Amino acid sequence: DAGVTQSPTHLIKTRGQQVTLRCSPKSGHDTVSWYQQALGQGPQFIFQYYEEEERQRGNFPDRFSGHQFPNYSSELNVNALLLGDSALYLCASSSLSGRAQRLGKLFFGSGTQLSVL
Amino acid sequence: SQQGEEDPQALSIQEGENATMNCSYKTSINNLQWYRQNSGRGLVHLILIRSNEREKHSGRLRVTLDTSKKSSSLLITASRAADTASYFCASSGDAGNMLTFGGGTRLMVKP
Numbered sequence: 001d002a003g004v005t006q007s008p009t010h011l012i013k014t015r016g017q018q019v020t021l022r023c024s025p026k027s028g029h030d031t032v033s034w035y036q037q038a039l040g041q042g043p044q045f046i047f048q049y050y051e052e053e054e055r056q057r058g059n060f061p062d063r064f065s066g067h068q069f070p071n072y073s074s075e076l077n078v079n080a081l082l083l084g085d086s087a088l089y090l091c092a093s094s095s096l097s098g099r100a101q102r103l104g105k106l107f108f109g110s111g112t113q114l115s116v117l
Numbered sequence: 118s119q120q121g122e123e124d125p126q127a128l129s130i131q132e133g134e135n136a137t138m139n140c141s142y143k144t145s146i147n148n149l150q151w152y153r154q155n156s157g158r159g160l161v162h163l164i165l166i167r168s169n170e171r172e173k174h175s176g177r178l179r180v181t182l183d184t185s186k187k188s189s190s191l192l193i194t195a196s197r198a199a200d201t202a203s204y205f206c207a208s209s210g211d212a213g214n215m216l217t218f219g220g221g222t223r224l225m226v227k228p
Contacts, residue, residue, distance in 0.1 A: 004159075033215065033216075035218075041220055041221070042123075042205050042207075042218035042219050042220050042221050043160070043205070043216075043218045044218070045215055045216065045217065048215055056215050058215075088158075090159065090160065092160075104147065104148050104150065104165060104209045104216070105150065105162050105165055106150075106160075106162065106216060107162070108152075108159040108160040108161070109159055110158045110159040111158055111159055
């Protein structure tokens with residue numbers, strides 16, 4: 001049973017460029033959340049996708065957008081990259097359907113380390 | 118901004134000792150969770166305590182929750198070198214699974 005997979009593992013971009021990060025949730029999960037973790041800090045919630053729609057959003061600008069596909073996988077897009085966007089981007093999956101929904105436990109991928117130069 | 122604060126930010130102990138980490142949060146919660154992170158990679162869920170619970174155990178882990186003080190603590194007993202990692206508390210305000218993380222405690226267990 002595959003866990004949460006993210007690609008790529010590392011990425012280097014320059015300011016102003018655009019980037020797309022990808023995530024496949026754990027088998028049986030239908031919800032994907034994205035988090036940004038700056039060096040030495042805790043993860044910050046970007047947004048959550050369920051049923052191919054953005055369900056919740058954190059305090060991030062519109063440069064951050066996402067998408068969820070019918071197979072529950074998800075993409076995170078960041079436009080007009082800034083130096084401050086350099087961080088570890090974590091994808092987490094869970095299930096909002098069925099008995100598991102109230103438990104709130106998240107399963108995280110290993111993350112994509114984005115460096116903006 | 119982070120939902121809560123963790124204390125201490127860094128902790129260094131000898132193998133076999135107990136490690137205690139504290140977490141405070143700001144708003145009412147549905148549950149509070151603790152996660153572990155090795156070397157800045159993915160987080161691993163350790164334990165979840167619901168807002169109507171006061172204490173929970175899982176192996177060498179003991180978590181307490183005081184909703185009146187908006188605080189929680191994680192105790193790791195008989196620590197091992199393999200417990201070296203960063204530990205984060207995360208609060209959930211509803212059943213929607215959105216988590217708000219604290220800044221983390223970096224634990225080092227010396228063999």
